[in-house]
Amino acid sequence: xxxxxxxxxxxxxxxxxxxxxxxxxxxxxxxxxxxxxxxxxxxxxxxxxxxxxxxxxxxxxxxxxxxxxxxxxxxxxxxxxxxxxxxxxxxxxxxxxxxxxxxxxxxxxxxxxxxxxxxxxxxxxxxxxxxxxxxxxxxxxxxxxxxxxxxxxxxxxxxxxxxxxxxxxxxxxxxxxxxxxxxxxxxxxxxxxxxxxxxxxxxxxxxxxxxxxxxxxxxxxxxxxxxxxxxxxxxxxxxxxxxxxxxxxxxxxxxxxxxxxxxxxxxxxxxxxxxxxxxxxxxxxxxxxxxxxxxxxxxxxxxxxxxxxxxxxxxxxxxxxxxxxxxxxxxxxxxxxxxxxxxxxxxxxxxxxxxxxxxxxxxxxxxxxxxxxxxxxxxxxxxxxxxxxxxxxxxxxxxxxxxxxxxxxxxxxxxxxxxxxxxxxxxxxxxxxxxxxxxxxxxxxxxxxxxxxxxxxxxxxxxxxxxxxxxxxxxxxxxxxxxxxxxxxxxxxxxxxxxxxxxxxxxxxxxxxxxxxxxxxxxxxxxxxxxxxxxxxxxxxxxxxxxxxxxxxxxxxxxxxxxxxxxxxxxxxxxxxxxxxxxxxxxxxxxxxxxxxxxxxxxxxxxxxxxxxxxxxxxxxxxxxxxxxxxxxxxxxxxxxxxxxxxxxxxxxxxxxxxxxxxxxxxxxxxxxxxxxxxxxxxxxxxxxxxxxxxxxxxx
Amino acid sequence: xxxxxxxxxxxxxxxxxxxxxxxxxxxxxxxxxxxxxxxxxxxxxxxxxxxxxxxxxxxxxxxxxxxxxxxxxxxxxxxxxxxxxxxxxxxxxx
Numbered sequence: 141x142x143x144x145x146x147x148x149x150x151x152x153x154x155x156x157x158x159x160x161x162x163x164x165x166x167x168x169x170x171x172x173x174x175x176x177x178x179x180x181x182x183x184x185x186x187x188x189x190x191x192x193x194x195x196x197x198x199x200x201x202x203x204x205x206x207x208x209x210x211x212x213x214x215x216x217x218x219x220x221x222x223x224x225x226x227x228x229x230x231x232x233x234x235x236x237x238x239x240x241x242x243x244x245x246x247x248x249x250x251x252x253x254x255x256x257x258x259x260x261x262x263x264x265x266x267x268x269x270x271x272x273x274x275x276x277x278x279x280x281x282x283x284x285x286x287x288x289x290x291x292x293x294x295x296x297x298x299x300x301x302x303x304x305x306x307x308x309x310x311x312x313x314x315x316x317x318x319x320x321x322x323x324x325x326x327x328x329x330x331x332x333x334x335x336x337x338x339x340x341x342x343x344x345x346x347x348x349x350x351x352x353x354x355x356x357x358x359x360x361x362x363x364x365x366x367x368x369x370x371x372x373x374x375x376x377x378x379x380x381x382x383x384x385x386x387x388x389x390x391x392x393x394x395x396x397x398x399x400x401x402x403x404x405x406x407x408x409x410x411x412x413x414x415x416x417x418x419x420x421x422x423x424x425x426x427x428x429x430x431x432x433x434x435x436x437x438x439x440x441x442x443x444x445x446x447x448x449x450x451x452x453x454x455x456x457x458x459x460x461x462x463x464x465x466x467x468x469x470x471x472x473x474x475x476x477x478x479x480x481x482x483x484x485x486x487x488x489x490x491x492x493x494x495x496x497x498x499x500x501x502x503x504x505x506x507x508x509x510x511x512x513x514x515x516x517x518x519x520x521x522x523x524x525x526x527x528x529x530x531x532x533x534x535x536x537x538x539x540x541x542x543x544x545x546x547x548x549x550x551x552x553x554x555x556x557x558x559x560x561x562x563x564x565x566x567x568x569x570x571x572x573x574x575x576x577x578x579x580x581x582x583x584x585x586x587x588x589x590x591x592x593x594x595x596x597x598x599x600x601x602x603x604x605x606x607x608x609x610x611x612x613x614x615x616x617x618x619x620x621x622x623x624x625x626x627x628x629x630x631x632x633x634x635x636x637x638x639x640x641x642x643x644x645x646x647x648x649x650x651x652x653x654x655x656x657x658x659x660x661x662x663x664x665x666x667x668x669x670x671x672x673x674x675x676x677x678x679x680x681x682x683x684x685x686x687x688x689x690x691x692x693x694x695x696x697x698x699x700x701x702x703x704x705x706x707x708x709x710x711x712x713x714x715x716x717x718x719x720x721x722x723x724x725x726x727x728x729x730x731x732x733x734x735x736x737x738x739x740x741x742x743x744x745x746x747x748x749x750x751x752x753x754x755x756x757x758x759x760x761x762x763x764x765x766x767x768x769x770x771x772x773x774x775x776x777x778x779x780x781x782x783x784x785x786x787x788x789x790x791x792x793x794x795x796x797x798x799x800x801x802x803x804x805x806x807x808x809x810x811x812x813x814x815x816x817x818x819x820x821x822x823x824x825x826x827x828x829x830x831x832x833x834x835x836x837x838x839x840x
Numbered sequence: 841x842x843x844x845x846x847x848x849x850x851x852x853x854x855x856x857x858x859x860x861x862x863x864x865x866x867x868x869x870x871x872x873x874x875x876x877x878x879x880x881x882x883x884x885x886x887x888x889x890x891x892x893x894x895x896x897x898x899x900x901x902x903x904x905x906x907x908x909x910x911x912x913x914x915x916x917x918x919x920x921x922x923x924x925x926x927x928x929x930x931x932x933x934x
Contacts (some may be wrong), residue, residue, distance in 0.1 A: 305857050307895050312862070312893045313895045314897065319928070329929075329930060329931040330931065331897075331901070331932055336902055336905065342902060343866075344865040344866040344870075349894055411879065672913060
């Protein structure tokens with residue numbers, strides 16, 4: 141069939157992938173709770189929808205394979221097949237296979253590679269065991285064990301009068317008939333030509349066809365009606381049950397796995413799916429009305445609340461909003477210098493609105509991390525079976541939202557960390573029992589917001605890292621100077637160093653380090669950080685800290701001489717004044733006594749080589765990032781400012797301590813400080829400093 | 841040229857190559873319909889049709905109707921698998 145449905149087919153492919161995702165989630169849900177009827181219903185719906193849409197696009201391989209899966213699911217739904225581990229496994233593999241089929245369809249014209257075909261055959265064989273009445277199930281009454289007729293069949297009269305535009309809309313009436321055949325048997329069909337006009341008025345590209353069909357099927361009115369979803373606007377459809385002999389009870393019982401009030405259907409009509417003259421409601425006793433597929437109402441209702449928007453458009457919008465923020469900041473600044481009260485008031489209310497727009501626009505890009513987390517359920521299940529370990533994945537904070545691009549890019553590093561934790565972190569059941577721990581290992585994925593960033597935690601209750609061996613290895617490789625005494629934290633984080641990446645020895649001794657530097661690099665690219673904490677025998681926690689968004693930050697403006705710098709506001713903890721006396725003392729020591737706490741100071745004036753004398757009064761901005769804290773010494777505090785990050789050009793790529801630039805309302809350029817980089821620089825400087833100090837001390 | 845038309849004695853031989861679908865229906869109709877009624881008999885060879893859809897089906901139905909109106913007797917000399925399948929689907933085994 142060469143009907144041109146490219147656009148619609150793309151949508152189908154995207155939706156089918158989503159359906160498969162949902163199916164997989166429900167399967168995993170079913171695995172933990174085999175009695176979950178909702179999950180069974182959801183799985184069935186997913187398979188059913190995929191089959192239905194694939195049929196419309198003439199994607200025969202998908203239809204035929206999904207049909208088998210659907211049959212098994214149907215039997216599962218009406219209770220003639222029990223949920224067991226084998227069934228879940230084969231269904232999961234089937235859903236993988238369906239994904240592959242869909243991917244093949246997406247690369248138009250491609251065919252399945254031979255190994256996949258081989259797998260399909262194997263899967264079909266396994267599925268058939270569930271499909272055919274097993275000897276054990278023999279006592280069940282015959283009509284129920286016959287997979288092709290799961291319920292009682294009835295005769296329907298379907299009358300179709302296609303509209304003239306059907307061909308032009310890229311549809312072929314015959315494909316609906318073909319698809320209809322998958323639901324049951326076309327007993328009789330009459331092709332109606334009475335609508336064909338006289339030869340002069342006839343147009344070869346208009347459709348005048350009509351069909352009267354006698355159709356025998358166990359499918360419900362809703363399911364049959366669904367066949368014609370794509371052509372509903374162009375076609376008069378009338379579906380009437382002819383014989384009422386079949387007991388409606390049998391029928392309803394089969395379909396209404398998740399009973400929904402009939403109002404749902406009314407809601408469906410209101411979404412504009414139907415026109416008045418298209419009689420969706422069957423001329424049937426009232427109870428049948430309730431058996432109209434809960435399926436469609438579910439998914440349609442969900443569709444109604446979402447709008448698919450191209451990500452580029454969204455980026456464009458956010459970029460514009462960013463410019464708006466800058467412009468409005470400029471206007472406020474001007475207004476302030478005018479000393480015109482009404483004008484100031486006006487600009488301040490505009491600024492307020494702009495801020496709300498900004499928040500709203502940014503929120504558009506925010507999606508909950510949960511979807512990514514849920515994907516890992518399958519990974520954990522598969523890997524733990526592969527390794528022969530019993531591992532439970534606990535997910536919390538799934539509703540925590542972060543930027544879409546960040547979510548997309550964090551998937552791989554997370555996957556890597558999870559695999560590592562399962563492979564090397566969690567011990568085998570025997571080892572666990574020997575260590576006095578429960579045989580079942582636990583993996584905890586958690587997400588939460590913390591000081592303007594999102595924190596993702598991967599915690600396992602495995603053996604933990606071997607601190608001494610890592611240190612030994614690091615010294616051997618010259619990553620840690622001899623004689624230095626790094627903290628445990630620093631030692632653990634050494635496994636993110638490139639030198640540790642592929643070292644076999646590390647994998648053996650601590651069970652970590654495979655490609656951890658890649659993980660770290662990916663996270664750093666997202667302006668995030670990663671650190672690790674471990675307790676021998678208790679487990680390991682990896683913490684990934686990511687910015688909420690990549691586009692706009694709330695900044696704190698500080699001035700040094702004539703230059704302005706922006707410090708991300710989320711990292712600012714407090715500001716303190718540095719009096720002249722204090723200034724001298726702390727300048728020598730390089731730190732400040734902050735309420736009994738040692739606060740290392742960074743003199744930005746020196747750091748960025750500003751000329752000229754420092755201001756008489758200086759200020760300290762206390763910044764914190766992750767566990768590091770420092771004071772930045774600046775001349776002036778200029779207040780809060782919302783800024784759009786403009787990335788620095790390639791030329792400045794090597795510049796450390798600056799993460800970008802922004803344009804102030806006055807038109808001046810301000811540099812945005814890369815606080816994490818600054819803090820690590822300090823930490824490293826200290827590390828370098830310590831050993832020399834030690835050596836000096838030793839020399840004396 | 842998807843439609844081959846030639847006349848031998850009182851029979852018109854119509855032979856269609858390739859698709860009988862929405863993409864070719866209009867062109868075929870323009871070539872085909874005017875010939876109806878020109879000869880008492882028309883022999884249809886549909887054995888080289890690779891694909892057929894609803895529009896193609898409709899064209900055949902149209903030809904059938906117009907032919908009987910114009911007094912041309914249609915006969916089918918060959919049909920491809922695509923044609924057979926489509927006709928069977930619509931219960932129109934000729």
